[in-house]
Amino acid sequence: MRGATHARRAACAAAVALAATACGGGGGDGGSGDSGAVLSSSWGDPQNPLEPANTNEVQGGKVLDMIFRNLKKYDPKTGEAKDMLAEKIETSDSRTFDITVKDGWTFSNGEKVTAQSFVDAWNYGASLKNNQRNAYFFAYIDGYDKVHPEDGGDQSADTLSGLKVTGERTFTVKLNQTFSSFPDTLGYNAFAPLPKAFFDDHDAWLQKPVGNGPYQVDNYTRGNQMSLRTWDQYPGDDKAQNGGVDLKVYTDNNTAYTDLIAGNLDLVDDVPAAQLKNVKNDIGDRYINTPAGIIQTLAFPFYDDDWNKSGSEKVRKGLSMAIDRKQITDTIFQQTRTPATDWTSPVLGEDGGYKAGLCGDACDYNPEEAKKLVKDGGGLPGGQVKITYNADTGSHKQWVDAVCNSINNALDNDRACVGNPVGTFADFRSQITDRKMSGPFRAGWQMDYPLIQNFLQPLYYTNASSNDGKWSNQEFDDLVDKANGQTDTAEAVKTFQQAEEVVRDNMAAIPLWYQNGSAGYSDRLSNVELNPFSVPVYNEIKVS
């Protein structure tokens, strides 16, 4: 196997550079890890510049996850937000938070992580002139409207008035509304601290990002490869169990998978849909398929009167009951998705607000009832529904066709539903933004942080950033506001669930299925897991 030796040689060369040993004896026992060995992993070219507040997709997020640690960290198993750099976060009114940063943390260039590191980073992320795609994460902080005017006019301030440094390791955050679960959002990448180097020489930082996480960037060739190496002086308790990670950009996830099978790549964190049938054969139990915080739904254009008249909630409910979710997830997705029975995700856990069966019979396949409901609701607008989706990524065509097929069968009408593909994701998004949808359309949601709030407010609150269907409901909004003000977590979750019931009663969006994260790995690796964001927990991977 020329290919395999080739890869081992490369890995060894990298390991030698790190003055590590144990390269000669290939095919180790698999049990014990070699803390100096480097693994290779598939990667995609990040879409946006690699800055914490500018990264909103998984490929860039993967890197940030390795090179940054935030005030909180989401437990890779449970998703619970645990203190990382935060010594304590205190509040009396759920609006003003006093944050103390732990002592002893530095960036990998030696600079201390202080309260100022956070405040500077957050101000940078919020400021309109920096073009940060994730700026709206700071929208809860007082003074956001000054640094990021909604209408795109000139900003009248450069810093958020709600952020105040009160000591070397302490700062206060004042929000413009009560938001009791605010501390739990602070594990999100956008809230990462930034070193002075980021501001002093921004271009150099982008060439070789510097953070405070267990890995540091050793070498970055844009569009090709990023070599990350373990940072020896990392002060946290989640030190990397391996010598480093080489992220390799692949032109196609099928190629990455083939490379894994051939033994040239250690980890693929996106097994292509077409290969799911073979995966058991190819890599056996070195395949993981675990729930991730992703839900797929069908949203509706509520700006279109046809979908927003009395009785149309019956049509939507009827459509929901006409979809045989189980059959589609079994046959098309090979059980990498699970039929949805609420509007959140199982990764939240029951305490976090996930409630199986909240949707009730509206999410059960029932052709008879479906037919009746659609008829009661005045029939399908225009006699036909068109499900719009983007055809360029994610094998959406297959499931949209299957959903339509299911609807057609249930309603005994060959023309009840057709797919309406849009060429590119960008065009799909711009049609949604321009309110050009005339029927249901694909809506996917990957959580930013594991909170029930994140599955409801951005998607269904009036004029929220991801409320693509422009659904608006006073009762829902009131309940969300109430929940955000409740300091008792259990109580807040309960109120959010009440809000979710409002979504259900109106069938604001049809829940389809929960998406799993999937990954395959080589026999060199052990202890491979995916976190609830479907990103491999790199620092825990052991390489033999």
Place this chain on the structure above:
Amino acid sequence: MGRYVVRRLLQMIPVFIGATLLIFLMVNVMGDPVAGLCGDRECDPATAAQLRKEFGLDKPVWQQYLTYMGNVFTGDFGTAFNGQPVTELMGTAFPVTIRLTIIAILFEIVVGIVLGVVTGLRRGRPVDTGVLLLTLVVISVPTFVTGLLLQLLLGVKWGWIDPAVSSEAPFDELIVPGLVLASVSLAYVTRLTRTSIAENRRSDYVRTAIAKGLPRHRVITRHLLRNSLIPVITFIGTDIGALMGGAIVTERIFNIHGVGYQLYQGILRQNTQTVVGFVTVLVLVFLVANLVVDLLYAVLDPRIRYA
């Protein structure tokens, strides 16, 4: 000759402007690219406006085009959405694709022409029938099938090659992808050469050459082949451009970070600057390759002279 070249070079100018304008308009028709930058959510209007301004998308299309062309002449091809200058993308992508194209062209020339000559000289014999059948198979099977099959067999089953090309993409790793890329054209080159050789074999000048008592190999290389190559050269010349821009499928299968991959990604992200930049360079390659082909005619056939 000199005047001919100048005239051809001048003709390139309108072709160049027309081609870039068309591409520019086509990418623009695809819609607003900024909407795709914020994931599955709406960019907040202020940031979206700011981004549009940064990429010059807030201006009318004709103005965007003029600014773009103005910048191109100063060597500035704009910036991709990830903040990387397009010239930098070109700097990494073109060398890789050029290497791939060289290998593919070499395959076409060496294997294609040799097979063509052999079959052309042995028309109707088993060798001829066999090769003809083989080319028919190669032409009818889509490139991605050949590519995936070879990748699976050579890369995974037998382990002769790495299924994916590394980011440096040296020549030896590009041999199999180059063969896949060349396969269809190779079959065409074989068939073209074969027909041409078979036709010219019976022409007067070949008979004269044989009658003069020239050795066989000299008759074939100097007289027969030289005249028979004109259509083949035409085909290979235009194929250079097609191979460079059309390697999208092959590059994706074998993980080659070349022009095809950058174009594919540019189109998916609706990144006007990347797509127009790369296509502009490809248009130039096409034009120059065509010019070189036309000039080669004169070398090959003494009857053709450009005044």
